[in-house]
Amino acid sequence: MDICVWDKCNNNCSMCTNPDKPWLSFDGKSEGSYEYEVLVERIKRFKSKAASDDSIILTGGEPTLHPRFLDVLKFIRKTFPKQEIRILTNGRRFVYRDFAEAVLKTDNLNLAVSLYGPTSKIHDAITRTKNSFEQTVGGLNNILARRGADQSVEIRTVISKLSYRYLDQILSLIKVYFPSVDRVILIFIEREGQAIKHSKSVSLSYSQVRPYLEKIYLFFSLLKEVRLYHFPLCSLDSKFWPFVWRTLPEKEVTFIPSCIQCQYKKYCLGIHKDYPNKIKSKEFKSIESNFIVKETNDFYHPIIKVTKNNDF
Numbered sequence: 001m002d003i004c005v006w007d008k009c010n011n012n013c014s015m016c017t018n019p020d021k022p023w024l025s026f027d028g029k030s031e032g033s034y035e036y037e038v039l040v041e042r043i044k045r046f047k048s049k050a051a052s053d054d055s056i057i058l059t060g061g062e063p064t065l066h067p068r069f070l071d072v073l074k075f076i077r078k079t080f081p082k083q084e085i086r087i088l089t090n091g092r093r094f095v096y097r098d099f100a101e102a103v104l105k106t107d108n109l110n111l112a113v114s115l116y117g118p119t120s121k122i123h124d125a126i127t128r129t130k131n132s133f134e135q136t137v138g139g140l141n142n143i144l145a146r147r148g149a150d151q152s153v154e155i156r157t158v159i160s161k162l163s164y165r166y167l168d169q170i171l172s173l174i175k176v177y178f179p180s181v182d183r184v185i186l187i188f189i190e191r192e193g194q195a196i197k198h199s200k201s202v203s204l205s206y207s208q209v210r211p212y213l214e215k216i217y218l219f220f221s222l223l224k225e226v227r228l229y230h231f232p233l234c235s236l237d238s239k240f241w242p243f244v245w246r247t248l249p250e251k252e253v254t255f256i257p258s259c260i261q262c263q264y265k266k267y268c269l270g271i272h273k274d275y276p277n278k279i280k281s282k283e284f285k286s287i288e289s290n291f292i293v294k295e296t297n298d299f300y301h302p303i304i305k306v307t308k309n310n311d312f
């Protein structure tokens with residue numbers, strides 16, 4: 001369950017999926033209205049809709065920049081005492097220790113921090129914001145040094161034309177400097193919002209990414225957990241399937257005619273509706289039943305193990 005806390009951001013990422021400002025608040029009624037009192041009313045309306053195992057996801061813009069973020073966080077914890085609260089953040093405000101400590105008073109918390117490059121030069125070019133890398137890295141250090149046993153931390157990176165060549169360096173940086181991070185999530189770029197405007201400089205194909213994923217396969221066993229978001233199964237070598245999560249809503253994906261023959265369609269996310277040349281590119285091909293798949297009971301993470309059929 002997503003709660004958009006604030007529509008402003010101190011980064012200006014070229015591949016951001018947010019629309020131009022101001023955008024409608026999540027209830028579709030109060031355009032650009034994020035005052036504390038308005039947020040509180042929205043959160044109250046959400047209460048009856050949240051299942052006990054739903055995560056409450058705080059998004060933006062950059063949610064931590066809300067002038068009353070700590071009050072919002074406290075109110076959410078009071079309203080949803082049992083649910084995990086996840087904050088999607090660029091991590092920059094956590095460079096201030098008192099802020100990091102105040103946020104980390106919340107139990108059952110997940111901090112999902114975006115890191116887009118292995119150096120300030122690359123990361124800051126993507127966020128189009130000077131010193132953003134330095135603050136994100138400083139924020140991550142503060143979070144990891146202070147988080148408690150019921151607080152998890154993940155690093156998210158969006159794979160775009162600006163970053164895909166550096167995936168090995170990004171994971172290497174995480175392994176060396178942030179080995180205690182609970183998971184790393186690699187997200188194939190979505191064509192939405194600002195990413196459409198900057199499509200020429202940020203969009204890329206699954207085929208372009210594939211060789212760079214091969215280069216990082218080693219890290220999938222070196223890091224605590226790695227996940228791949230927004231990848232159809234046939235865009236990947238089968239060894240990556242256990243790391244694939246189904247992450248896009250049904251209304252945003254499609255299957256093409258060749259998918260009908262695919263023996264693994266029931267595990268596949270599908271292809272984003274706005275992915276260009278879905279048929280013409282011949283990137284998506286039905287997969288024959290050459291693999292034995294160990295299933296999970298989790299719709300979002302359908303495969304836990306893959307073995308080639310001829311190994312038996």
Ligand code: SF4
Nearest residue numbers: 232234259262268285
């Ligand atoms: S052919 Fe279609 S169903 Fe099969 S893996 Fe590719 S996108 Fe998914």
